[in-house]
Amino acid sequence: MTDQADGSDPGRRPTMVDVARAAGVSLKTVSRVANEVPTVRADLAERVQGAMAELGFKRNHVAANLRSGRTTATIGLIIRDLANPFYSTIAAAATAVAERFDTRLITASSGWDPARERELVLDLFERRVDGLIVVPSGDDQSYFRTEIDRGTPAVFIDSPPDGCRADTALLDNRTGTRDLVRRLIAEGHRGIGTVTDTLNAYTMGERRAGAREALGEAGIDGGRHAARLHSDRPRSAGDAVGAMLDAPDPPTALFCGNNRILLGVVEEMVRRRTRLRLAAFDDFEFAPLLPRPVTVVGYDTRELGRLAAEMLFRRLESPGAETSNHVVPTYLVDRGTEPAPGRRSPPLP
Amino acid sequence: MTDQADGSDPGRRPTMVDVARAAGVSLKTVSRVANEVPTVRADLAERVQGAMAELGFKRNHVAANLRSGRTTATIGLIIRDLANPFYSTIAAAATAVAERFDTRLITASSGWDPARERELVLDLFERRVDGLIVVPSGDDQSYFRTEIDRGTPAVFIDSPPDGCRADTALLDNRTGTRDLVRRLIAEGHRGIGTVTDTLNAYTMGERRAGAREALGEAGIDGGRHAARLHSDRPRSAGDAVGAMLDAPDPPTALFCGNNRILLGVVEEMVRRRTRLRLAAFDDFEFAPLLPRPVTVVGYDTRELGRLAAEMLFRRLESPGAETSNHVVPTYLVDRGTEPAPGRRSPPLP
Numbered sequence: 001m002t003d004q005a006d007g008s009d010p011g012r013r014p015t016m017v018d019v020a021r022a023a024g025v026s027l028k029t030v031s032r033v034a035n036e037v038p039t040v041r042a043d044l045a046e047r048v049q050g051a052m053a054e055l056g057f058k059r060n061h062v063a064a065n066l067r068s069g070r071t072t073a074t075i076g077l078i079i080r081d082l083a084n085p086f087y088s089t090i091a092a093a094a095t096a097v098a099e100r101f102d103t104r105l106i107t108a109s110s111g112w113d114p115a116r117e118r119e120l121v122l123d124l125f126e127r128r129v130d131g132l133i134v135v136p137s138g139d140d141q142s143y144f145r146t147e148i149d150r151g152t153p154a155v156f157i158d159s160p161p162d163g164c165r166a167d168t169a170l171l172d173n174r175t176g177t178r179d180l181v182r183r184l185i186a187e188g189h190r191g192i193g194t195v196t197d198t199l200n201a202y203t204m205g206e207r208r209a210g211a212r213e214a215l216g217e218a219g220i221d222g223g224r225h226a227a228r229l230h231s232d233r234p235r236s237a238g239d240a241v242g243a244m245l246d247a248p249d250p251p252t253a254l255f256c257g258n259n260r261i262l263l264g265v266v267e268e269m270v271r272r273r274t275r276l277r278l279a280a281f282d283d284f285e286f287a288p289l290l291p292r293p294v295t296v297v298g299y300d301t302r303e304l305g306r307l308a309a310e311m312l313f314r315r316l317e318s319p320g321a322e323t324s325n326h327v328v329p330t331y332l333v334d335r336g337t338e339p340a341p342g343r344r345s346p347p348l349p
Numbered sequence: 350m351t352d353q354a355d356g357s358d359p360g361r362r363p364t365m366v367d368v369a370r371a372a373g374v375s376l377k378t379v380s381r382v383a384n385e386v387p388t389v390r391a392d393l394a395e396r397v398q399g400a401m402a403e404l405g406f407k408r409n410h411v412a413a414n415l416r417s418g419r420t421t422a423t424i425g426l427i428i429r430d431l432a433n434p435f436y437s438t439i440a441a442a443a444t445a446v447a448e449r450f451d452t453r454l455i456t457a458s459s460g461w462d463p464a465r466e467r468e469l470v471l472d473l474f475e476r477r478v479d480g481l482i483v484v485p486s487g488d489d490q491s492y493f494r495t496e497i498d499r500g501t502p503a504v505f506i507d508s509p510p511d512g513c514r515a516d517t518a519l520l521d522n523r524t525g526t527r528d529l530v531r532r533l534i535a536e537g538h539r540g541i542g543t544v545t546d547t548l549n550a551y552t553m554g555e556r557r558a559g560a561r562e563a564l565g566e567a568g569i570d571g572g573r574h575a576a577r578l579h580s581d582r583p584r585s586a587g588d589a590v591g592a593m594l595d596a597p598d599p600p601t602a603l604f605c606g607n608n609r610i611l612l613g614v615v616e617e618m619v620r621r622r623t624r625l626r627l628a629a630f631d632d633f634e635f636a637p638l639l640p641r642p643v644t645v646v647g648y649d650t651r652e653l654g655r656l657a658a659e660m661l662f663r664r665l666e667s668p669g670a671e672t673s674n675h676v677v678p679t680y681l682v683d684r685g686t687e688p689a690p691g692r693r694s695p696p697l698p
Contacts, residue, residue, distance in 0.1 A: 017464045027467070027492075073476075074455065082444060083651075088437030095431060095458055104455045104476070106423065109444055115366045118376075127422075127453070143376070266638055270686045286635040289615055291686045302432075337619045337640045 014055040023051035075312060076124035076132045077107045078117060085284065086301060087135065090157065093305030094133055101313055103130065112199060114138025125152065131312045136161055139201065153315035157308040159202035160325075167315060168325045169308040173203050173281070176297035176330030177210030180279050181255055183295060183332065185218045189253035189277060193225030193244050195237050195265065196257035204257050207281055211255055225251045234264030241265045245274060253277035259284050259296075266292055278336075287335035299330045363404040372400035424661060425473035425481045426456045427466060434633065435650060436484065439506065442654030443482055450662055452479065461548060463487025474501065480661045485510055488550065502664035506657040508551035509674075516664060517674045518657040522552050522630070525646035525679030526559030529628050530604060532644065532681065534567045538602035538626055542574030542593050544586050544614065545606035553577075553606050556630055560604055574600045583613030590614045594623060602626035608633050608645075615641050636684035648679045 016030045023030070025044055032040045033048040040048075051057070077094055079087040087109075095105045106129065110117040117137045121144065124132060131153040134141075141156070142163030148154055155167045184192055194211055196204045208226075215222035225247075227240035237256065241264075244250055256262040259282035269276060269292055283298035307326050315321065365379045372379065374393055381389045382397040389397075400406070426443055428436040436458075444454045455478065459466035466486045470493065473481060480502040483490075490505070491512030497503055504516045533541055543560055545553045557575075564571035574596075576589035586605065590613075593599055605611040608631035618625060618641055632647035656675050664670065 015468055017468050021464075027471075082441040083434070083438045085432070085434055085437070088434070088440070089432045091437070091456070092431035092458060095456065099457075104457060104472075106453045107440070107444065107456050108448075108453060109441060119364055119366055122376075123453075263635065263638065270638070284635075286612065286633075286638075289612065289619070289635075289639055291638060291640040 014057045016057075018055055019048060019051045019057050022055060023047045071130055072128050073103045074106050074127070074129050075103055075309075076120075076127075076129040077105050078110055078120050078124070078132065078134045079107065080110055080112050080135055080137060082107060082109050086282070089301040090135070090305035090308070093302040094309040097306055097309035097313065103313075110135075110137045112137050114140070118143055131155070131316055133157055133308050133312055134161075135159065141166075151319050153312055153319065155308045155312045155315070157304060159200070165323050167308075167311045167323050169304055169311060170325065170327050171203070171299055171304065172327050172330050173206035174210040174213070176299070176332075177207040177255070177281060178214045179210075179330075180281075180295060180297050180332055181211045181214035182217075184253045184255070184277060184279055185214060185220070187253075187277065190218070190220055191225070191249065191251040191253070192220065192222070193227070193241070193251035193254045194222065194257070195227045195229065195240050195254065195261050197229040197232060197261070199230070199232055200258075207257055224249075225254075229261070232260050234260050234267065237261040237264030238268035238271075239264075241268050241276075242272075245272070245276075251276070253279065256280035258282050259287075262290075262294065262296075266290055266294070283333060283335065288337070290336040293334065293336040293338045295332055295334050297330045298333045299328050304328045363406045365406075367404055368397060368400045368406050371404060372396045420479055421477050422452045423455050423476070423478050424452055424658075425469075425476075425478040426454050427459055427469050427473070427481065427483045428456065429459055429461050429484055429486060431456060431458050435631070438650040439484070439654035439657070442651040443658040446655055446658035446662065452662075459484075459486045461486050463489070467492055480504070480665055482506055482657050482661055483510075484508065500668050502661055502668065504657045504661045504664070506653060508549070514672050516657075516660045516672050518653055518660060519674065519676050520552070520648050520653065521676050521679050522555035523559040523562070525648070525681075526556040526604070526630060527563045528559075528679075529630075529644060529646050529681055530560045530563035531566075533602045533604070533626060533628055534563060534569070536602075536626065539567070539569055540574070540598065540600040540602065541569065541571070542576070542590070542600035542603045543571065543606070544576045544578065544589050544603065544610050546578040546581060546610070548579070548581055549607075556606055573598075574603075578610070581609055583609050583616065586610040586613030587617035587620075588613075590617050590625075591621075594621070594625075600625070602628065605629035607631050608636075611643065611645075615639055615643070632682060632684065637686070639685040642683065642685040642687045644681055644683050646679045647682045648677050653677045 016027055016034060020027045020030045025048060029040060029044055030048055033045050075098055077091055082088050082091065091107050098105050108120045110120060114137050125147050133155050135158045136156055139162050141161035144154055144164040148164055148166060155169065157169045160168045196208055212222050225244045229236045229240060241254060254265065254276050256265050259280060262280040278292055278294040280294055281297045283296045287296060365376055365383060369376045369379045374397060378389060378393055379397055382394050424447055426440055431437050431440065440456050447454050457469045459469060463486050474496050482504050484507045485505055488511050490510035493503055493513040497513055497515060504518065506518045509517045545557055561571050574593045578585045578589060590603060603614065603625050605614050608629060611629040627641055627643040629643055630646045632645045636645060
């Protein structure tokens with residue numbers, strides 16, 4: 001995916017700290033000059049103004065607008081769990097975009113609870129945030145409609161909303177999983193199990209559809225070893241794969257719907273000293289060190305967060321534009337300390 | 350560490366959503382009754398008031414104070430990098446505490462840049478946050494003094510501030526590392542290398558002091574194999590340990606100052622097919638699956654974030670109280686898929 005920005009990215013704007021450094025004066029002096037406080041010594045004021053001109057410093061209009069009440073210069077981000085690296089990476093990327101617009105991010109976690117999500121959304125609207133980025137948890141976002149109609153922008157990320165029209169930034173869950181399962185089939189596997197969960201209704205639904213597509217093309221029955229977990233604890237994935245392995249005609253390859261599932265599965269493999277061709281959605285920092293080879297569907301999580309935040313700021317500038325959907329592409333990559341069939345893992349960054 | 354709260358934790362307060370559910374009416378109706386909008390049908394209003402009384406619902410005073418401008422009901426959290434799980438876990442724990450006080454968290458990343466940290470702090474003060482929690486990056490926080498003297502509370506986390514007096518929440522870096530290195534010595538190691546970094550001046554300084562203490566007790570020269578990295582890229586740790594192994598008289602055991610250093614070291618071990626007794630500061634979710642046994646210093650990151658946020662809200666209530674310092678204890682735990690000498694790893698959660 002190429003850069004979606006409209007070319008207006010000004011880079012890092014010079015700040016008062018830069019001006020203070022260039023002029024060799026204190027930050028307080030720069031602040032006084034910027035705010036036209038008349039008590040600054042004339043020679044210092046001149047030095048500061050010279051540095052401002054040279055660096056192209058502009059007074060922070062957001063701060064002025066803040067004082068006048070025209071903006072809160074805050075946007076809200078509602079995710080499911082900030083302690084999960086997927087969501088915290090999205091938050092970090094969105095923060096970086098917001099900073100280019102002198103805007104701060106208020107982050108809140110819904111903890112997968114649709115009622116909590118609604119409460120947080122209404123609370124943030126009440127705080128008059130300039131816009132909202134939401135990873136939706138429930139299957140009904142119609143309560144957004146009034147605020148969106150009033151012109152408060154909202155962008156949905158990871159899953160589309162239900163019951164309102166809004167911009168979305170999504171992963172290509174279906175293609176990624178289809179390509180991954182096709183690879184297992186190309187290696188000769190026909191007994192291919194899947195472990196997914198019921199927590200991520202949209203993304204897991206798409207991943208299951210991608211797996212079904214690849215299995216269907218090859219005339220393989222994908223229903224025989226298909227577990228759907230109601231928990232995100234790695235242990236429950238370990239139990240599910242244990243049951244598959246103990247059943248008659250166990251699978252020879254396994255697709256894990258996310259990296260927490262993979263974690264529980266690998267632990268169970270190590271405990272049983274069993275081998276199984278492993279494949280999973282989600283790459284992660286420690287994947288190269290897994291004690292089993294595994295092929296994963298990777299993608300750029302920062303790109304997802306960046307895209308969503310840029311869409312939000314574009315909508316703030318053009319409230320009437322048609323809603324759009326951006327899809328972040330996926331790729332396959334081999335991980336683990338042993339090479340996957342016929343491949344070598346790339347080195348760590 | 351026991352619970353530091355003052356016993357006033359009200360648990361989850363009933364919200365308008367709970368009232369709407371109990372009364373079987375829409376959220377909008379509850380909102381109208383709560384805000385005394387007179388257009389609600391009498392029978393509905395009565396049902397809502399009954400549900401409010403039964404659930405002990407109280408109108409959101411923060412919202413009222415927000416409208417009157419007495420509070421912004423926001424606190425700021427300045428960390429180094431939200432994409433790092435250590436900092437995002439702190440943010441998640443602080444968010445959970447803030448929610449008990451109907452307060453939202455504005456999170457910003459300094460990216461290890463002291464000038465950026467100062468800019469963010471001044472910006473958040475300008476936005477009139479009720480208080481600040483800061484993981485400091487630079488070695489000069491004297492610019493906090495004016496705001497702290499004015500009564501804006503600040504709590505420093507992970508590292509203490511320099512140049513101002515404030516509450517702190519820290520890890521017991523020194524004891525944790527001392528106990529870990531003592532264990533390596535008790536196992537018979539005398540060639541013990543250390544890899545730390547220069548980015549975390551305070552925490553790495555404390556960890557080096559703990560290692561020195563244990564080595565000194567045993568009369569071991571700790572300076573022979575001591576690398577200090579200027580980067581947090583795992584690869585630079587891999588290079589550092591490679592140089593130690595290629596030197597004459599290489600170490601037989603290694604202390605890694607954090608989990609990113611450990612990651613680079615383990616990758617280099619796997620690449621070289623070398624064995625070295627590994628020990629590291631920081632436990633993490635994937636540590637049980639590392640392809641080498643490793644003993645790590647664990648601690649409760651959530652506890653650290655929770656403590657800091659609770660200290661901030663206590664100070665908001667009692668601005669005149671003496672500043673205090675809370676220390677989160679550490680423990681040793683064996684990780685990796687093979688048992689460490691004489692131990693078994695605990696199962697995954």
